[in-house]
Structures are given as structure tokens and as C-alpha cells.
Amino acid sequence: MPLLKIDNLSKAFGGLKAVSELNIEINEGELIGLIGPNGAGKTTVFNLLTGVYDKTEGDILFQGKSICGLKPYQVTSRGMARTFQNIRLFSDMSVIENVKIAYHQRTAYTTMSALFRLPGFYSGEKEMQNKAMELLKIFHLEDKANETAKNLPYGEQRRLEIARALATEPKLLLLDEPAAGMNPQETQELMNLIRWIRDHFKLTILLIEHDMSLVMGVCERIYVLDYGMIIAHGVPEQIKQNPKVIEAYLGEEVV
Numbered sequence: 423m424p425l426l427k428i429d430n431l432s433k434a435f436g437g438l439k440a441v442s443e444l445n446i447e448i449n450e451g452e453l454i455g456l457i458g459p460n461g462a463g464k465t466t467v468f469n470l471l472t473g474v475y476d477k478t479e480g481d482i483l484f485q486g487k488s489i490c491g492l493k494p495y496q497v498t499s500r501g502m503a504r505t506f507q508n509i510r511l512f513s514d515m516s517v518i519e520n521v522k523i524a525y526h527q528r529t530a531y532t533t534m535s536a537l538f539r540l541p542g543f544y545s546g547e548k549e550m551q552n553k554a555m556e557l558l559k560i561f562h563l564e565d566k567a568n569e570t571a572k573n574l575p576y577g578e579q580r581r582l583e584i585a586r587a588l589a590t591e592p593k594l595l596l597l598d599e600p601a602a603g604m605n606p607q608e609t610q611e612l613m614n615l616i617r618w619i620r621d622h623f624k625l626t627i628l629l630i631e632h633d634m635s636l637v638m639g640v641c642e643r644i645y646v647l648d649y650g651m652i653i654a655h656g657v658p659e660q661i662k663q664n665p666k667v668i669e670a671y672l673g674e675e676v677v
């Protein structure tokens with residue numbers, strides 16, 4: 423059974439079909455790319471997967487169960503987390519608070535123990551603090567734990583967003599243009615980090631990306647969207663040479 427099965431999914435905005443009869447299957451542990459020209463429908467797919475938009479037609483099965491109609495927080499608790507094209511951090515909160523907030527969805531202590539500061543609350547808080555610090559270390563942000571999120575350089579804010587998504591302990595991680603705004607060296611480091619977190623956390627990853635060197639370098643299979651439809655699907659070597667893909671990018675260098 424695939425971890426994620428997108429089954430004939432469509433989404434219309436009035437007369438515009440942003441996503442049209444989409445079929446995608448992703449198996450546990452895979453690292454998959456979703457690419458396509460501007461306006462192809464990639465972010466709409468993420469919004470459909472995470473309960474931000476309601477589908478017009480079709481179904482989304484996650485671990486064999488339909489997740490259509492669930493609210494974003496319910497999708498998160500089923501084990502799907504995402505980052506955004508435009509970074510969405512709690513910008514006035516500290517770096518570590520950003521991560522701890524995500525852990526709150528997963529902590530075992532009850533409202534009663536939190537209200538009355540019972541022992542369960544303190545052990546829960548301590549555990550959360552330790553786990554958050556561990557994540558920050560992985561993303562080389564431990565020295566910035568108490569800085570205000572908005573004061574971090576752009577590349578670090580992007581890494582913090584991924585750390586925060588991981589704090590919800592997802593099975594499937596959706597990354598929307600993780601390398602946007604990064605220089606080539608940062609992009610290379612991010613590529614290594616994405617592979618590493620997939621292996622370390624035994625994750626499945628679906629990523630949207632315009633940076634072709636990142637997509638081709640890191641993804642095992644790639645789906646190409648154009649006008650809401652899949653025009654190509656395969657391993658990076660097949661995608662690079664696919665005439666429909668080259669045409670969709672209007673002669674832009676695909677690699």
C-alpha cells in the first residue's frame with residue numbers, strides 16, 4: 423500500500439481548473455519531486471493535501487484512509503507536515519519557542535497537569551525542551567535558540583521552518599520550495615540535509631522546487647505538472663530528456 427495515493431484529484435477555482443485528474447502514488451521512504459512552470463498547480467496540490475482547500479473531485483488516501491474533508495490540524499495529527507513557499511514562522515517568538523509550539527501537538531501531559539503545574543507538566547516541558555534543542559542542533563541553530571525568529575538570516579529561517587515541521591513527528595514531509603532565496607552553497611548543504619533527515623527520521627518527502635540542480639540531485643522520482651495535469655513522471659534522467667518537459671519550460675535549461 424502506498425503511503426500517499428492521490429486519486430483522480432481535481433480542484434477548480436470558478437472556471438479555472440488548477441488541478442485536473444491528478445494521480446500520484448508515493449511509497450514509504452521515497453523522496454519525490456513535484457515540478458512545473460509558474461502557475462502549474464503545485465502549491466494547490468499541497469493545499470489540497472493539507473486540508474487548506476477542499477477538492478472539487480477525487481480522493482486523497484494517506485496510510486490507506488481518505489483525508490479529504492479534514493482540517494489542517496487534523497491532517498497534521500495524522501502525520502503530514504509542511505513548509506511554505508513564503509516562510510511562515512511565529513516571527514516575534516524565539517527560535518526554540520517556534521519548535522516547542524509544534525511539539526505541543528504531540529505532548530502527553532493533560533490540560534489539568536499544565537494548569538496545576540503537576541509533575542507530569544514539568545517532565546513534559548523538560549522533555550519538549552530537550553527534544554527541541556536536539557532538533558535545533560541538527561539544523562545548526564542551537565546557538566540561536568533564544569534569538570527572535572525574524573532576526574535570523576533568510577537561509578536559517580528556512581531551516582527553522584523545516585525543524586518546526588519535523589517537531590510534529592510527521593511520516594510525510596511536504597517542502598514547498600525549500601531552496602528559494604538560497605545561494606548555491608546553501609542549496610548544496612540543504613540538499614545533503616534533506617537526504618540526511620529522510621534517512622535519520624525514516625521520513626517520506628515530497629518537495630516542490632524550482633531549483634533544478636536540487637530536484638535532479640536529490641529526488642528519486644519526479645512528477646511534472648503543467649496546467650494542473652501530469653505531463654511527465656519518471657526518474658531524473660528520464661525527466662531531463664522528456665520533450666514535453668522541455669517544451670513546458672519553453673526552452674529553459676531543465677538541468
Ligand SMILES: Nc1ncnc2c1ncn2[C@@H]1O[C@H](COP(=O)(O)OP(=O)(O)OP(=O)(O)O)[C@@H](O)[C@H]1O
Nearest residue numbers: 435438440458459460461462463464465466467507
Ligand atoms: N485561492 C485561489 N483562488 C483562485 N485561483 C487560485 C487560487 N490558488 C491558486 N489559484 C490559481 O491556480 C493556478 C495554480 O496556482 P498554484 O499557486 O498552485 O501554482 P504553482 O505551480 O504553485 O505556481 P508557482 O510556481 O508560481 O508557485 C494559478 O492559475 C493560480 O492563479
